[in-house]
Each structure stands twice: as structure tokens, then as C-alpha cells.
Amino acid sequence: MDELTFRQLKESKYYEPKITDVITDYKMMLDLVADAVSVTEKGYDTVIDSVMFNFLLKYFKHGIDLIDKHIEETVVKMRMIVDANNKNIDALNAIKFYDIKHADGIRGNFGIWDKRAYIVFIFHKESEQPDQTLWSNSKELVDKQQTLFDKMWDLAIPLSVRNKELKYQQVPQYRDTLSNSSEVKGEISNVVQQCREELLIISSVRILNLLLLASDFLTQVSVLLKRGVKIRILCDSLDTDIENKFNFINSLKLGNELQYGYSNQFNKFNELVLISDGKTMLRSILQPSKEFMVHLSTNEAEVLVQEILFEKSWNEIKSLDVVNSN
Helix, strand or coil, X not given: CCHHHHHHHHHCCCCCCCCEEEECCHHHHHHHHHHHHHHCCCXXXXXXXXXXXXXXXXXXXXXXXXXXXXXXXXXXXXXEEECCCCXXXXXXXHCCCXXXXXXXXXXXXXXXXXXXXXXXXXXXXXXXXXXXXXEECCHXXXXXXXXXXXXXXXXXXXXXXXHHHHHHCCCCCCEEEECCHHHHHHHHHHHHHCCXXXXXXXXXXXXXXXXXXXXXXXXXXXXXXXXXXXXXXXXXXXXXXXXXXXXXXXXXXXXXXXXXXXXXXXXXXXXXXXXXXXXXXXXXXXXXXXXXXXXXXXXXXXXXXXXXXXXXXXXXXXXXXXXXXX
């Protein structure tokens, strides 16, 4: 985004011009956030992962205080969804005027103010501060992401409830640590083969290569495409070998095409999340010990949260594709 466009946006309180663009200037990013606080009239909705939360506490604490003050003095409502855990719960409890809810496994961040403007801070790997910001006042994109936020908000739990969960360390879902990749492949194979309508996968390239492409995953995917199953796969970076394999499958014209995308927003992303038919979710995390912690769930709320997070990231990369093509 150039200075002229940014100035036009500021002067119009971010109503005009209608634009979806990427900001790379760090000062401009911070100015945009500060302005967003001052021009918000009704409400600000945000989803924040650990990377974004750490940035706010370390580099933008005054911004949080500014928002608190603005909320206290106006009728603006601030809704935040965050993965509350033992590391950040004290800081979250100290925030005064936000309405905060918890959801497991949040990746990435986004914010929507007054249901008319959308912002995402993009952190490249190992970055503590954002390298880019995707900003849009496109009604189509804002409406899509607002719908996703509202669904997440309905599924998330109040911070007061999360405080109790952390206190008593309730762990209602099955978890297991597997010592070898063959056991993980077996779990993945079972979930994939049971899929009838849609398969969503978000994964690091490393794990996708290690656990999927080294097995009969491509054969299983081909069978699903023949059945008419919709398949979308999202990775943390471009891998030309993976892309070539998927292009080859699509060239066979089996039925539906496999859709493949990638994003550099997943900072230190070292896991795989697989969602089958919106009913079953498998989450596999590669530990420093090289073992895999696998979490398998059919809990409706937990599965839907992961599905929404996938759609959020998918919508963003498609919007960026449009920006880059112009």
C-alpha cells in the first residue's frame, strides 16, 4: 500500500477507497491499528494466536491500554478469541474491558472493526514482529470473515470457564504419544478412508512429506476424488515436489480436483490437522523428541473450530492471490 492510498483511507476513516492490499511498512501497520481504535464506533472482533499475543504484550502494550481506555469511555464492544493457557492466563485476566473467550488450537490472527474492515498481521518464520499486514474493506471478504468469527464466538468458552479448566487440569479428550510414524499413518489412513464429502488438511510441509507422501496417501486421495469428495490442502510453504504430485493427480481428471494452497503465516508451524466431513478431526504434532502427539476427536465444537480456522486461512490466501494477480 502506498502513502497516497493510506492517507486517503485515513481521511475517510477507512471507508474509501475500497481496497484489499498488503502493507509492508512497519510504522504504517502500527498507525493503522491506532487509527482503528479511534474510528471504531460499534465494536472490534479479533482472533489472536500466541505469536500475535506475544507481540502485543512485548511491543504494543500501550495499544492494549489505549483500547481499554477507548472502550471505557464509549459504547464500543471488544470481543477477543484466544487460546488461553497457563502461560498467558494471568495477562488475559488483567485485561479489563474486553469480552474474552477461549478456543483450542488457534493459528494465525485477524481483526474486524465495525463489520466493515478486516486486518491480518503476517509473521514470517522466527519473526517476533509482523512483516506484513493484509488489510481490506472489501464487503465480500469482511462478510465472509465476520461469519467465521461469529461461528467461532458461539463455540468458544468464556474466560471464566477456561480459568476453572486450567485450575483443575481437565483433559476430557483422548490424547496419546506415538513413538513411530507408522502408527500415525494408520490413524490418518483410517480417517481419510472414512471420508465421504470433504477432506480438509492443514499441515507443515515437513510432516506432509514425512507422513503422507511417503505412504499410500496419494492412492487414497485418488479414490476419494473418484467418489466426488472435495479435498483442500493448505501448507506452511510451497513445496514444488508436493505441488507436482497434486498436479499429476488432477491431470488424471478423476472427478473433483484436489485444491492446494500455501501460506507463510504459520509461524513455527509443526503439525498436521485433518478434518473429515466436518465430523472427525485428527491433530498430529511433531515433538522435539521426534515423536508425534496425536489427538483424535469427534467433539462437534472442537471439530468446527478447526474447520473455521482452516476456512479463515483459505479465504486469506485466495484474497492475496487476487491482490498479487492485479
